[in-house]
Amino acid sequence: MFDEFGPEKIIKIFDPKLKFQAFLVIDNTVLGPGKGGIRFVEDVNEEEVFVLARAMTWKNALAELPFGGAKAGIKANPNRKDKELIIRRFARMLEKFIPSEYIPGPDMNTGEKEMAIIVDELKNPKAATGKPLELGGLPHELGSTGFGVAKATLEMLHFYKLGKDLTVAIEGFGNVGQFTAKFLYEAGLKIVAISDSKGMVYNKDGLDIEKLIEVKKKGGRVTDYKEGKVMDNKELFGLDVDILIPGARVFAINEGNKDKIKARLIVEAANAPIEEKVEKELEQKGIKILPDFVANAGGVISSWVEYEYGNKVDLMFKIVEEKIKKNVRKVLEKVEKERSFARDAALEIAKERIFRKMEKKQ
Numbered sequence: 001m002f003d004e005f006g007p008e009k010i011i012k013i014f015d016p017k018l019k020f021q022a023f024l025v026i027d028n029t030v031l032g033p034g035k036g037g038i039r040f041v042e043d044v045n046e047e048e049v050f051v052l053a054r055a056m057t058w059k060n061a062l063a064e065l066p067f068g069g070a071k072a073g074i075k076a077n078p079n080r081k082d083k084e085l086i087i088r089r090f091a092r093m094l095e096k097f098i099p100s101e102y103i104p105g106p107d108m109n110t111g112e113k114e115m116a117i118i119v120d121e122l123k124n125p126k127a128a129t130g131k132p133l134e135l136g137g138l139p140h141e142l143g144s145t146g147f148g149v150a151k152a153t154l155e156m157l158h159f160y161k162l163g164k165d166l167t168v169a170i171e172g173f174g175n176v177g178q179f180t181a182k183f184l185y186e187a188g189l190k191i192v193a194i195s196d197s198k199g200m201v202y203n204k205d206g207l208d209i210e211k212l213i214e215v216k217k218k219g220g221r222v223t224d225y226k227e228g229k230v231m232d233n234k235e236l237f238g239l240d241v242d243i244l245i246p247g248a249r250v251f252a253i254n255e256g257n258k259d260k261i262k263a264r265l266i267v268e269a270a271n272a273p274i275e276e277k278v279e280k281e282l283e284q285k286g287i288k289i290l291p292d293f294v295a296n297a298g299g300v301i302s303s304w305v306e307y308e309y310g311n312k313v314d315l316m317f318k319i320v321e322e323k324i325k326k327n328v329r330k331v332l333e334k335v336e337k338e339r340s341f342a343r344d345a346a347l348e349i350a351k352e353r354i355f356r357k358m359e360k361k362q
Contacts, residue, residue: 001050005057005354006069009101010046013093020076020086024094025053026101027069030357033099034070035060035300037107037130038090038114040083044073048250055271056300059293061350062331063323065304070102078109084117091118091127099126105140105303106130111175112139129303138306138316140299146179147317148298148324149269153180153243154187155328156265156290167241169193169263171233172248173222176269176296178213180245185209192241195233196222197248202239203228237261246273254278261287268292276343283341291343293350294331298324 001007006027013022023046026034036056039049049071057069074090087110091098098104104118105128115128116135131137138144157164168189170177173196181191190206201207201222208227215224223230237244237253238260246252247269253261254275261282266289268274273292274282283289298320305316327346334345 001047005054005351007050007053009097010050011094011097012046013090015086015089015093018082018086018089020074020089022072022074022090022093023049024072024097024102025049025070026097027053027071028057028354029068029070029101030354030361031061031068032066033068034102035065035067035105035129035303036069036071036102037105037299038072038074038110039107040074040076040078040109040114042075042077044075046073049073051250052271055293057354058347058350059297059300061353062293062327062346063297063301063304064353065300067103067300067304071107072102072104087114087117088121091121095122098122099124099128103303103307104128105299108174112137112141115139126307129306130299131306133311133313136306136310138302138311138313140175140302142302142313142316143175143179143182144302144316144320145296145299146176146181146269147183148301148320149176149180149245149247149267149295150183150187151298151321151324152290152295152328153184153189153245153265153267155325156267156288156332159329159332160265160288164188166190166243167192168243168245169236169239169241170245170247170269171195171236171252171273172246172270173212173216174247177245177247178216180247180269181209182213189243193236193239194222195236195248197233199223200231200233200236201225201228202231239263243267245269249273251275253282258282263287266290267295269296271296279343280341289342290328290331291346294327294342294346295324297327
């Protein structure tokens with residue numbers, strides 16, 4: 001778990017009164033304060049938070065942002081009525097680290113509302129990014145991460161000279177999944193399957209993404225969409241599609257389901273959605289993979305724009321597109337030139353930047 005890059009600090013907190021536990025992993029701050037979201041789920045653990053913090057270290061370095069890597073996890077039911085109290089207590093208990101060593105942002109079950117609570121509790125507008133527009137923020141509800149995943153996918157298709165007459169399956173239909181689907185749908189790709197935590201909907205002729213988003217807005221599940229076949233969400237990874245976009249939990253593609261994968265391309269919208277050993281095995285089979293910290297950096301690029309320039313929405317989308325396209329091309333060129341694994345190529349670029357900064361500080 002520990003190496004020359006970090007983690008620098010692992011902080012565990014417990015509040016006996018509110019009965020919640022939380023973890024903060026500050027992995028590496030060589031390039032700047034650690035940046036990463038707050039994951040609010042009942043089964044989050046220290047190892048998962050570390051894996052996500054390390055992914056943020058690479059993501060920020062690759063995107064050439066003045067941020068290090070960090071991540072937080074709150075181990076509690078996100079539907080609790082006292083969620084605001086938990087967020088306030090979490091912020092107060094970690095006050096000495098925010099924002100000098102850790103800048104929170106949205107993640108699973110946290111969004112602009114929770115970021116506004118942190119800013120209010122600590123009375124510091126720099127205490128979080130992903131805030132509401134009226135607080136000078138660029139909320140993740142604008143879709144910067146999904147927009148970036150879509151642009152990364154399209155750049156990958158352009159690099160390999162593939163057309164847009166391709167089929168796509170997306171795991172997860174929260175903020176990232178919805179915006180990924182929306183922008184790919186608008187670009188002309190055929191999205192045939194989408195899953196959420198309760199199930200999957202499939203239509204070989206393509207799903208109407210606008211209608212699906214409406215279903216979700218009304219509090220429904222993807223399985224409430226009437227123009228497709230309802231299936232078990234575990235079947236998504238075995239579908240015969242061109243592009244697979246895992247966008248939910250850590251290690252969703254693993255030893256147990258790796259042999260079911262039929263997709264030609266995998267674009268990682270979630271953080272660490274494939275076990276590392278399995279990822280390499282899939283590449284050895286000829287599947288092209290775009291690693292998480294290359295594909296899903298739109299959110300943290302948006303956070304940097306907010307931190308530097310405030311709520312400039314158009315500027316944010318412009319910078320996200322430019323940086324994502326540049327990074328995708330840089331990584332894929334290295335992959336093809338050196339015949340290396342995509343993650344290794346991307347890591348080499350990210351590590352180089354951190355090492356350069358470490359040498360300057362010595």
